[in-house]
Every structure is written in structure tokens, then in C-alpha cells.
Amino acid sequence: MIEAKSIGKFFSVINEKGIAEGLTAVLNVSLTIPDGKIVSLLGPSGCGKSTFLEILAGLQAPTDGTIHIDGNLVLEPLPATRKEQIAYRRRYRFISPLANGVFQDRPKHDIAMIFQDYAVFPWMTAVQNVEFALKLRNAGRGGNGRLKRAELTEKAHFYLRKVGLSGTSNKYPSQLSGGMRQRLALARALSVEPKIILMDEPFAAVDALTREKLQDELLRLWAETASGGEHITIVLVTHEVQEAVYLSDEVIVFSPCPGTIRNSIPVEAKRPRARTDPALVEIQERIFAMFQYDINQEAEYSI
Ligand SMILES: Nc1ncnc2c1ncn2[C@@H]1O[C@H](COP(=O)(O)OP(=O)(O)OP(=O)(O)O)[C@@H](O)[C@H]1O
Numbered sequence: 001m002i003e004a005k006s007i008g009k010f011f012s013v014i015n016e017k018g019i020a021e022g023l024t025a026v027l028n029v030s031l032t033i034p035d036g037k038i039v040s041l042l043g044p045s046g047c048g049k050s051t052f053l054e055i056l057a058g059l060q061a062p063t064d065g066t067i068h069i070d071g072n073l074v075l076e077p078l079p080a081t082r083k084e085q086i087a088y089r090r091r092y093r094f095i096s097p098l099a100n101g102v103f104q105d106r107p108k109h110d111i112a113m114i115f116q117d118y119a120v121f122p123w124m125t126a127v128q129n130v131e132f133a134l135k136l137r138n139a140g141r142g143g144n145g146r147l148k149r150a151e152l153t154e155k156a157h158f159y160l161r162k163v164g165l166s167g168t169s170n171k172y173p174s175q176l177s178g179g180m181r182q183r184l185a186l187a188r189a190l191s192v193e194p195k196i197i198l199m200d201e202p203f204a205a206v207d208a209l210t211r212e213k214l215q216d217e218l219l220r221l222w223a224e225t226a227s228g229g230e231h232i233t234i235v236l237v238t239h240e241v242q243e244a245v246y247l248s249d250e251v252i253v254f255s256p257c258p259g260t261i262r263n264s265i266p267v268e269a270k271r272p273r274a275r276t277d278p279a280l281v282e283i284q285e286r287i288f289a290m291f292q293y294d295i296n297q298e299a300e301y302s303i
């Protein structure tokens, strides 16, 4: 279970006159996400969705509040002491959030994140990208839990097959289409077998038809992850109302900046869902009405 309590994020920015200005990106966000659910964070551009997701992942520290995952406090993954930092840099040469597990004194949260620009490494082939994630995860494991070289490659191919990329495992990201790159990011996230996947606008860069196909694939992969009766938890950031409603068990609607929770709407329709299901359409319309109200309020404000 993910529990966010009164999360706030304030950025100090130096303006062109050299004066410090502040911006509150996220304000007092509290929410609970139960295990195995798909939850969407929906809101206008710049309302703090990515910031909030990165706070959930422990990639940014909040300026207010706390995040707990399964009762453990989420901390930034950076090394705490100078000694740790030097040892870490020597070993990896850069600081990566995926390497959370190397700090044995930190709680490990089994999270994988897919970034807004899907952040696959352009100098690695598809299979090398997946293997890289597995190697980092290996580094955080004790001797017996580590995958051997051959197992690692086999696992990387297994997850590429799962997302339909088995024929392109030796291609570089630049040789893949946008939809394929997105699938690669998904394969990499799934390969480490996390309990939680955080996705920041995963389907934003593809055309409408590919987008619907990827949404259905995501649902299929999620359904396949039932281990011990529990699916993985997916937290997904999106601009798209239809996408949020179609995919989610709950849609959390953010207000314009500073992002606060405007409303939280459960979607109870059973899966598989029809995109045209009147119950889903009704929820979409309610959300559109909410956005319209916010826009009108803003218009009044600016007069
Ligand atoms: N490192 C930073 N320093 C200063 N301001 C920042 C920083 N990161 C984000 N912001 C500001 O915080 C606000 C929220 O940004 P964020 O990226 O979380 O929005 P978003 O909801 O993900 O938007 P989009 O839908 O366009 O991706 C924006 O006004 C942005 O300019």
C-alpha cells in the first residue's frame, strides 16, 4: 500500500533579476493507493503530476509530508554519507534511481518507474537496455538472489517477448518506433518484477490507435502479474480523461498548479471494459465538467 500524507513541494527559483522566487508545485496531497490497483493521476499541464510521481518514487524529497510504502518511509535514494557516495561513484560512475537497492540500510520498495520521455539508453540495444536494469537490481541483491549472466539474458528476452519485441532485441532505440520504444520501457520496468510501476504519461508520444493498443497491452500485462493473488500496483500520470477512466480503478483529479487533489473518482466497471460503456462515459463527462469549471474560474480571475 502506498500512503502519501500531506505532501507539499516548494521550488525556489532564481529569476532573471537574480531574485529568489518561490513556486508551490504540489500542495497538501494525501492519498492511499491499495495494492494491486491501477490508479491514474489526471490534471492539466504543469499542475505537479510528474513532481508528485517522482516524490512517490523517492527521486525528489517533498518539502512537506511523508510517503510510506508498505509501512516503510520513502527516502531519496542518494547516498547518505560521503564515504557511501565515493564508493558508489567508483562503482557506477553516476547516481541512478534504479540502484536504490545498493544501500543495504535503506528500505527497498520494489518500484520501477517509466519517465515522461521514457528514458531508454540510446547507446544500448533493446536487450541491453533490459539487461542493464536487471544488472542494477542484481547489485542490490545478496549473493544467492543474484541472477547469473545467462539467466539475466534469458529474462531480458522473456520480457521483450512479453511486450512483442522479440524480433527487435538487437536494435537500438533510434531504430524503433515511438510505440516500440514505449514497449521497451515497459519491458524494462516489468523485468525487475517490481510490486509497483509508476508511469509518467506513458502513451503521450504515440498516435491514437497505437495508444489504444498499448493501453490494452498494459491491462493484459497487469492481469498476468497476479502473483500470490495480487496484481502489481500501477500509478499512471496522464492528461487524457478517456485513458484514465478506461484503465483505472480510481482516477485522482488534480487541480491546476499548485497541484492539490480536486476529486477522487472510483471506477467500478468490471474488466474487460468496453470503451463505450455508458458508465465510463458518464464518469468522463463528470471529469470534463470539472475541468471546464476550473477553466471558467481562471478566466474570471484574470479579468
Ligand atoms: N526543478 C524544478 N525547479 C523549479 N520548478 C520546477 C521544477 N520542476 C518542476 N517545476 C515546476 O513545477 C510545476 C509542476 O511541474 P510538473 O513537471 O510536476 O508538472 P506536470 O503536471 O507533470 O506537467 P506536464 O503535464 O506538462 O508534464 C511547473 O510549474 C514546473 O515549472
Ligand SMILES: [Mg+2]
Pocket: 049, 050, 051, 116, 200
Ligand atoms: Mg509531467
